[in-house]
Structure formats: structure tokens, C-alpha cells
Amino acid sequence: MISRLFKFSGGVHPPEHKLESTGQPIQVLPVSGTLVLPLRQHVGNLPKILVQPGDHVLKGQLLAEAVGAISAAVHAPTSGTIVSIEDQSIPHPSGLPDVSITLNPDGENRWMPLNPTDWRQRDRAEMISSLRVSGIVGMGGAAFPTQIKLRPGGGSGIKTLIINGAECEPYITCDDMLMRERADEIVRGIEIAHYLLGPEKCIVGIEDNKPEAERAMREACARSAVKIDVAVVPTLYPSGDARRLTALLTGIEVPSDKRSSDVGIQVFNVATMTAVYRYFSLGETVVSRIVTVTGNVARPGNFEVPLGTPMTALLEAAGGELPNTNGLIMGGPMMGFSLPSMQVPVIKATNCIIASAPRLFPAPPPVLPCIRCARCADACPVSLQPQELYWFAKSQNLDKAREYKLFDCIECGCCSYVCPSNIPLVQYYRFAKSEIIAQDKAKEAANLARERNEFRLERIEREKQERAAKHAQRAAGAKAESADADADAAKKAAIAAAMERAKAQKAEVQPKNTEDLSDAAKAEVAAIDVRRAEATAAEPEAANVVKEKQENG
Template identity: 50%
Template sequence: MRGSQYIKVIDIGSFPGGIHPAQHKGESNTTPIATLPLPDRLWLPLSMHMGAAAEPNVQIGQHVLKGDLIAAAAGRVSANIHAPTSGTIGAIEAHAFAHDSGFSQPAIALDSDGLEQWRPQQAWSDWRSKGTEAVIERIRAGGVTGLGGAGFPTDVKYRNSQAQIHTLLINAAECEPYITADDRLMREQAEDILRGAQICQWLVGAKTILIGIEDNKPEAMAALKAAAEQLQLAIELAVVPTKYPSGGEKQLIQLVLGVEVPHAGLPSDLGIVCQNVGTLAQVYRTVVFDEPLIARVTTVTGAAVAQPGNYQVLIGTPIEELLQHAGVQMAKADRVIMGGPMMGFAVPDLQAPVVKATNCLLVPTKKELPPALPDNPCIRCGLCEQSCPVSLLPQQMLWAAKNRQLDAAQLHSLDACIECGACAYVCPSRIPLVQYFRYAKGEIRQENEATRNAERARIRFENRQNRLEREQAEKEAKRQLRAATAAKALAAKTGAEGQAGSETNELIAATLERVAAKKPLVGAPPASLSLEELAAAAQASQAKFASAAARLAEAEVNAPDMVNALQRATGKLEEKYLSTEAAYQTARAAADTQP
């Protein structure tokens, strides 16, 4: 181990595979970071980070200040979006988006007023006194995401890493050719980076701050060492050889710590949190100065660029404006690539904006990066296997992907592929291996989503069936309760037993008295009916009356608004029943007295 009082230079290990493409760093890393002029209109996509898209909380025509929240994070894995300048919301609609699919995305248009007026800010000079939860929430409120290319919300990484973390690994490798944004940032803002590292170290409880940096960045290393001495901050420095993709998170961990992260695992499982230098500088500005993520450093380079360099760019700046400022000669340009030549993609529309993950815009000529030639059949040379940093078998995954044998592709750990492009770079047959792997991954995602949808549909169906059965059982229970209540009411009303029978006899006797007094009977049967017909009429009247009494009892429980009408109808049926019964009893008595 070598170093000074605060800096310890440690030995490193290695990772399998890797390649050594031409670096092309010197074209853009020799000049300081330049600031781009304020654009007239900014376009801010709602989905420029990993996770759920943000939801707008502004209206068209609304005036906002620089740093105002204009779209709120939706869900646990999402990120806030803020106004990069002051101005007026001009539109909320679909707009061109930098993605190889070419699809547009919902976005917010902000028309600048040229004033650059900030919202009120609350600086935290003593951020430790606020507590870890408040600091993490401030990072979330600031919309901070990883600036190394992935765009993962930073607060989520901190929340998931608050137990048994021993090492904060600062990823300063920047291994992809052409890209120098992190290099210039380390040279010019090394102290901000290390202050952000102090915050992160405190949040996750790490004992060690370890910086992994490629040996092609001596000026950046010197700046970091000087900043550590100035801050009296103990760091460990691991200088790794220039080899692609040493800046991959898992590859860098294997290089500098000698441990391998399982492809289905996370660095935090091994007690490690990994952060990009740009992310740490932003964490410092957000926590201490209350500055949300509204700008980033972007490399603009390539043989078609007259003024290659690094630019401080507001999020939402149209790519075309940035290229014009850098002096891009579109007549010489073959295409515009977002990212580097290994993992980047061609931008389909230059009206698409710079987003939080835009670390580089590469504008090569056709001679510099020739278009891909037609591929030839695989010759089984094994070079792709030798170059793979994850120790996969790309040729086997290729056969599975080409034949859509998705199960076989998964058996060969397709999901562990980091899509670095090393295999395609060395392939003598010029096979676009990464494109095949991306296709297979997409097909697997679609199949998995279809399976999940089918499972969700099955669960919904079963839940519906269970609900219907439960509702039917509840209805049957209520029906039985109503029937029992009606039966009790009928027994009490009609005198089915005990005292009720004597009350009925008294009513019949009263009716007979009215007959004797020659009072008219309501609904009385004709006198010409035989005894048998009178008995049948009395029985039918009794049944109708009993049915009406049951309906009345049920209404008293479930339909109070029907009680009055049913009482009147039941009364009439009761009187008819008593009249018929009286006629039957009279006829029967007369028949009994005959010799």
C-alpha cells in the first residue's frame, strides 16, 4: 500500500475478458467545462429515469421559478422533475425522446423568460443535524438520479443500503471510449465530489471510501488527492488498468475489492454501495445548497464536431441546440450517438432533449465509425467467449436467440449479460450479438409479462367467483332470516297456535253476529254454494290472507315504505277470509241440524 496521511493507494485484482478499443479521450478532455447558453424552450420528458414516470403538477400557462417542482415522482422507484430555469409552461404533450425505439414520450415544455430566477432555497450547512431520513428525503425531493448512465433514483439506493455497508466505492473509471465528462468533473470539482462522498458515507454507515479510477486519468487522480488532503478525508485509491468495461459496476467491484457480485445479487448484499462521481457532486449540491438536479455535464465529441469538449447543459435542452453550439458539421456527420460507441444508440430525432442520463453525444463521420457491414455465419472461434467480462457463452446465447429458444437462452444466463458490446467488437463475422441478446431479453420480458397477466386474470376470476358465492350465501342467509321472521309474524297474526286460535274464533263469532244482525258481509260467498264449495273458498281465502300477512311482515323489516299499502291489502283479505269462514261455519251448522 502506498499514499499519504489521508490517501492510501491499494493493489487491485482483475476480471475476466475485456477489450482495449481506441480511447479517443484527448479530443474532448483538454478544455474546461463550458456553459451552454440558455435555450428558448426546454422539453422535460416525464420518464427520463428508471422506474415509474413522474406525474405533472403544473398547468399550461403557469409561471414557474428555477428549481420549482413541475412533475412529482409516482411511486417508490421514480424521480421528481424540476424547472431548469424560470419561465412559463408552454405545453404538456408527447415529444421526441432519445431512445432507439424512436417513440415519443410525454413531456413538459418550459418556455424560458431569460431571468433565471430561483425559487427560495434553504441551505443546510450542518446537514448531519437533520438526521439520515431527512437527508435521504431531501435527495429524493431534489430528483437526484445516477448520472453514470443508468438513471436509477439515488434515494432508493440509499434506503436499500442502510444495513451492514462497509465500503463506499466511487466509480471514477469512465471506461467507455470518447466519454470524458467524469474526467473533467474530477479535475474541476473534486472537492464537491468528495463532499458528496462524505454525505453518502454517513448515510450508509460505510467505514471506507474507495475510489476506482483508470490509469489514463492522471490529472483527475491528482485533483482527488489534493481535495482529500484539503478536506482531511481518508480515502483509498485503486488505480485500474485501462480496459473496457472496467467501469461496469460489478467489474469494478471485482477489480478493486476482489469479490464477485452474483448476477442476481446487488453490491449491497456484499456490504458495498457504488456511486458515480457526477452523482456524488450532485448529492452535495442538493443536500447543502438545495439545488435539484436540473443540469449535468455532457461530452460532445467526434470527428464531425468542430469544438469537442464538455458542456454544462440544462436538462431538457434540445440536442440540436447543443450540437450547434459545439460546432457540429452535420454534412460530415454520419449519425448522432447518445452514449459511447460501445453501449450508445443512434438518436432518431435531434429535437429530442438532453436528459439526466445523457453523458455523451458522439457525432462521428462515416470514416471514423463505419456503418456495420453484413454479418457472416459464426465460425465458432471463441473470441466472444474470451472477451466476455461476465464469463458467458455468447455463441450459445446467439443460437438460442436466433432460434427463439428462450428457455435455452435463460439457461445460459442471458439475463447476466451487461450488453457491453465486447463480444460484438471482437467478432470476425461482424455478428451484431448485442442486438440479438436485446431481442431475446425483450421476448422473455413479453412472455413473462403475459404470464403475469394471465396469473392476474386467474386471480381476478377466482376472486370474482368467491365474491359471487359469498354474496349468494349472504342473500340466502338473509332470505332465510326474512322467512323465519315472516313465519313468526304470521303465527302471531293468524293464531296458528295457543291464544291466536281463540282470537280467530272470536273474530268468526263476531262475524256470525253481524250475519245474524243482517249486516252485509264484505266479499261474502253466494248463498247458493254447497258446503264443499264454501269449505274450499274459506281455505283459499285463508291462504291468500296468510301470504299477504307474510309479505307485510317482510316489508316491516326490509321495505318500510310499503307497509301502509300492504296493511290495507292485508286488512281486506283478512275481512274476506273471516266472511268466507263465517259463511262456511253457518252452512256447516245448518247441515248438522238437519235430520
């Protein structure tokens, strides 16, 4: 039992418009027509396509696998044939087309072999690895891959596990109906998350405008072996924001530059817990979700819809659009966005479709000058100064806007809702954010280009110095060789001069006392002359031998 609730600053209470879509149970919408499956259904990297046109696939079969640390897989919502893989219009604020897989159902709706497991007997790390192929993301609309948040084991650092059932946006009731009808599935998923994270506390937060959901969850939690508290929080938008709900239930303000997990808290949507249960206990991947269809339609309600189903099929299931429908809004009226077409498909982040009409959403009145009433500051749940951010954004003083914590804005729309001058404040903030992001990217690209140019110039200078060093080395080598050649030539010339001098000296020597010699003395002198002649004849050959030795080193 939660002993006390805390408060967060600001917030508003717009008309709820929830009763229109909660009058009948969740209806299962059958597969109808061609399904279009965008790859961009989650935060992070796009998955890698594993199929090609012409392939026949079964329900639940992996069509695209997760890539990198933050990514999610895409599976076939039914059995059939892959028709094409090409850019198609998707439900995205940009309105731009993106890569999508088109599947033509065969009408059999055959599942691939399912592999349910007893998760209590499985290794936690193995379970997390397995979640990469499950396709589970945050089903409350954030679409963040769940395997990133479910870190295994008691070493996760998570002390408090919060299950978000607040559903504070007007018109949206898919989580409300899910808690009413499938509370046991949610609790089974909570037990799995509790097993993986090992928290000390587990709390389900529900707004007080959902008494049936509260009662169903209390009864289901009472049957669980895990201690799960159910806390009822005041109906105040945006209490369903993860950080606001954390503040309400724990009194802890998560710093803007940190995640809730950094302070020992992890938050999951109730629909995400159902998906976790169905994956481990039934072996089912994410192939459908519950969507609220409301607004200007004949029979508003909630439908379990195969992913990839065109929005027109949802409108038909809700009795068709009424006259004067002028578009579709995906999400709630506060934070949702207009769809580019009624043909775009349902994706994992599609929690609500509102058929808009002038009677529900009148044209905005003329924008008047800001009167500095400070109502926007009073309503801001993040304690910012919206009027100051407005002036900075309007004048494109982006440095000041960043200094005033523009990126702490969660774009909840509370400031625009209360503004008596009808100023679309959030649109200015989104513009300023996009401009700052664009400038940062341009600056980063410029810095990268500058670093590359500096590296190039450094490389050119280094190569120039290396070439100069090689030229100097070659020149020094040539000079040394020339000096050695000159020394050899001088040495050879000295030897030749010495030999010439020796020859001249020998030629100048004349025998003395050769008169009146005896015959024996004359014979001895003659023998000496013969030997001297032989030696003289041998001198050129000896000189050549010496020269060869000198040349050969």
C-alpha cells in the same frame, strides 16, 4: 492506499477517442430557446406534475414531485413560463414520445430562494427525506434515484463506499474533465455520502488513462478530513460497470440476483457526488449536467448544459456538425443508442452525444455464420456463453436462453466487438430478453385473468348455495306454520266436539222422582232449572273466550 487490485474475466480495449474532447476546459452553455423537460428522466415511477400551462416558474422550482418509493423530481432549469404539457419525442431507445413539460425562458435566469444547510448538523433521516425533492439520480447514465442508495446511519450495512471515476466507454470524457476541474466538489459530496452511510472504507476508482484526473483527485482527497483512497485501475472496457469496478477494487463478485448493497458495498458516480454536494451545501437542485459532445463535430468538448436543451444547441456549441453526419448517438459507442431526432432534449442521463459519420462508424460488414471460435466467451466480463445464447435467441428457444443466464448479460457489447463473423450478438440478446419479458407479462396477465375467473365462479356458486339455503329455510318455515295451523284446527275441533257431547248429555238427562213433591221441593227444583238455563245460555260466550285465548296464544 489500496494494497492490491483484482481482476475480472473478459473485457476489451477498443480505440479510446478521448483526446479529441479533453483539449479545452468545461464550457458553460447558456440557456437558448425553448426547453423540453421529459418526465421520464430516471428509473422508476413518473413524477406527478405540479404546474400547468401559463404558470411562471423560477430556476430550481419543483415542476413534478417524486411519486412512490423509486422516483425522482423534475425542476425548472431556468426562470420562465410553462408553455405546454404534452407528449414529445424524448431521448429513449424506443423512439416513442412521452409526457414532457415545455418551458419558455424569460431570459432572467432567476433562482428561487436557495436553502443551503450545514449537513453536519442535520439528522440523517431528514437529509434522506430531503433528497426526494432534489432530483438527484445516478449521473453516470443509470439514472437510479440517489435517495434510495443513500440509506441513513451506521445501520445501513455499507462497509465500503466506491466512487466510480473509471469512465471506460470510448469517446466519453465528462467525468474525466469533472475530476480535473471540480475535484473538491466531488470530495465534498463524498464526505456527505460518508456521513450518511458510515462506511469503513472509501475508494475512488480511476482508469490509468486519466493521469490529470487522478492527480487532481489525490490532491483533493488529501485535503479531506475523511480518509479517501484513490485507486488506479487498468484501462479495460467495461471496468466502469459498477459490478466490474467492485470486483477490481475489492475482489468481491456481486451475485447476479443481488445488489452491491446486499454485500455491504455502495457505488456512486463522481458526477452524482457533485450533485449531492451542490444540493446540501449550495441548495441547488439538479437543473444541469456536463455533457461530452464529440464525434463528427468541428470542436469536440465538454459543456455544462441546462436540462431540456435541444441537441442541436450542443452541436452548435461544438462548432456544428461536419459533413456526412448521419445521426446522433447518446452514450458511448458500445452501450449507447441512436437518437430518434436531433431535436430531442438533454436529460439527466445524457453524459455524451456522438455525431456519427461513416468515417467513424462504418456500415457493418455482412454477417457470416458463427465459426464457434469462442472469442465472445473469452471477452464476456460476466463469464457467460454468448455463442450458446446466440443460438437459443436466434431459434427463439427462450427457455434455454433463460437457463443459460441470459438476464445476467449486461449488454456491454464486448462479444459483438470481437466476433470475427460480425454477428450483432447483443441485438439478439436484447430481442430474446424483450420476448421473455413479454411472455412473462402475458403469462402474468393470463394467471391474473384465470384467478379472477375462478374467483367469479366461486362467488357465483357461493351465491347459488346461499339462495338455495334461503329457499330451504323459507320452505321449512312454511311447513312448520302449516303443521301448527293443522294442530290448532284439530284442537279446536276436539273442544267443539267435547262441548257438543256435553250438550247432548245434558239434554238426555231427565229429572227423576218429581211426582208428589211438596211445594218447597218444587220451588227448589224450579230454582235449579233457572240456574241450569242461565249456565246453558252462558256456554257460547265462554267458548268464545276460550277460542280467543287459544288464538292469542
